[in-house]
Amino acid sequence: MTKNAHRANLSKQFLRNIVKTKKPDDMLQQAKDEGLEKTLGVWDLIILGIGAIIGSGIFAVVGIAAAGGPESVGAGPALVASMIVAAFACVFSALCYSEFAAMIPVAGGAYTYTFATLGEFAAWMVGWILMLEYAIGYIAVACAWSNHLMQLLKGFEHFLPSWVANPPIWLVNDLRTATKTLTDSGLDPNVVIPSIHGFPISVNLPAIFIVVAITMLLIKGTKDSTKMAGVMVVIKLSVIALFVLVGAFFVKPENWTPFAPNGVEGIFMGAFIIFFAYIGFDALSTTAEECKNPQKDLPIGIIGSLVATTIIYVLVALVLTGMQATSGVAIPAGFLKAPMAYAMTVAGQDWAAGLISIGSLAGLTSVLLVLQMAATRILYAMSRDNFLPKRLQKLHPKFHTPHVLTWTVGIIAIIGTLTLDLNVAAELCNFGTFTSFIIVCIAVLILRKTDPDRHRPFKVPFSPWFPILGIICCGGLMIYSMQFLTTSALLFPLWVGIGALIYFHYGYKKNRKAEVLKAEQEKEVEIKINEQQPIVN
Secondary structure (H helix, E strand, C coil): CHHHHHHHHHHHHHHHHHCCCCCHHHHHHHHHHHCCCCCECHHHHHHHHHHHHCCHHHHHHHHHHHHEECCEECCHHHHHHHHHHHHHHHHHHHHHHHHHHHHCCCCCCHHHHHHHHCCHHHHHHHHHHHHHHHHHHHHHHHHHHHHHHHHHHHCCCCCCCHHHHCCCHHHCCCHHHHHHHHHHCCCCHHHHCCEECCEECCCCHHHHHHHHHHHHHHHHCHHHHHHHHHHHHHHHHHHHHHHHHHHHHHCCHHHHCCCCCCHHHHHHHHHHHHHHHCCCHHHHHCCHHHECCHHHHHHHHHHHHHHHHHHHHHHHHHHHHHHCCCCCCCCCHHHHHCHHHHHHHHCCCHHHHHHHHHHHHHHHHHHHHHHHHHHHHHHHHHHHCCCCCHHHHCCCCCCCCCHHHHHHHHHHHHHHHCCCCHHHHHHHHHHHHHHHHHHHHHHHHHHHHHCCCCCCCCCCCCCCHHHHHHHHHHHHHHHHHHCCCHHHHHHHHHHHHHHHHHHHHHHHHHHHHHHHHHHHHHHHHHHHHHHHCCCCC
16 A cells, blocks of 8 residues: 555656746746857847748758659649748747747757646756757758768869769768769769778768868857858848849749649648758857847847748749659759759850859858758757766867767768758658748747746737647648658657657756755755854844
8 A cells, every 4th residue: 555655656756857947037047047148139039030041941942842752742833832831831920939938048949838837747858859859950951961972073074173063962962862963874883982891881971071060160159150141141132132133034934833742742742842941040049149139139140031031932933943844754953962953054144054053052051051050059058957977068168068968960961961951851851841940839829828827029910829820830731741751750759759769768866866956955954044143042
């Protein structure tokens, strides 16, 4: 009887622990005591937002969304509709992020908001899923950067050594991509790809180079990184404008028919894939602790960057699908890897294709910068909450940036470039993004009930309907796509399961030890205070 009662008490205590929330006031105080340096203004945020959003989607994934991937059909000219659906699904989540970011301007983004509403276990799982979104997305963009660099170098093959313009395929691709490319070309991968003790060696050197370069830049400081992102944003917006203005003269209206060759399935699968192009505005919320005036600037930065990029995306989609037929024809591999540059090359505008390739590299570089920054800030917040070793939280003595975590994310990305290809990485990233968006919408509804009197500098309009619409839109796209994407749909639950195991075997125990240590420290302080009080007769 006593044993059963003891087990029941342990079970109740366990449940109380995993749903234990962290008060927003405690988060704000902790950020104030040991937070990051405040250097970002409203224009910095808009630049970072556009820098994160406009990049991999418009320069790489847009071709896959229009033409289809290995496990999905394409939207064809209805890519425009796919982009509007994706933006519609984003806008409700963007409003929810804005409310939280202005109310709790602390590093961590969705992870922090979940800790304040759903508790410890849910916060860890969201942090783990965000790592899937940012770290895996980072790997996908690094691979896309490598593809565009190779496209650019091939344009100078008459001026560059052949080993630079056309390097061995096993030096510019992951093993899976290199094997597939060689097989499709009728070559034997076992003969072309070198091996050591029977293990084939394929290394994406350009991707590794850009990861190391971005890592070193981020260690120098957020403000310097933002300046670089600003330069990159100007370059890529210029080349996108060039593509739209020049490409408009080569549009063939017949390429827009049939408008939706794969019907509703093509539009929604295109929306799911192109959703990868919209991740970035949520990354702004992870920089809240480094904002000078987060209550005012973050909502403007989040919503402003989302609106601006949606308009740009629609214009590019109209011109791109007008230049290149995407309905009922075989799609060239060049269109899937670098669609805008390829379309210009086919149109005979090699000079424009070269400039677009340069702009693509600039755009992808700015995305890499923001994604790695976001991943690092989330891990920083998780380390501060005892989910990760405290030594990872250490700041650089000169630049005051979390350099240990920055290098950790960089090394993980380098390992990932050896194993993941662009398609699977983008799909996994989307699953992580949808999940975090849904949870943030739920968290807004919860905090409105549990803490209705808290000051909210920005409030989601038409609540609870807008947060509910965010949940329905993101959840609907996620569930719909799972019936077609077999590989990523299997890997995502596996990632979630691994995260749960890590929490119960490490994070949960570490938090309980931290609570005991904190209680002992508070008791010691209380004893000292009592000893110093005068004895009153």
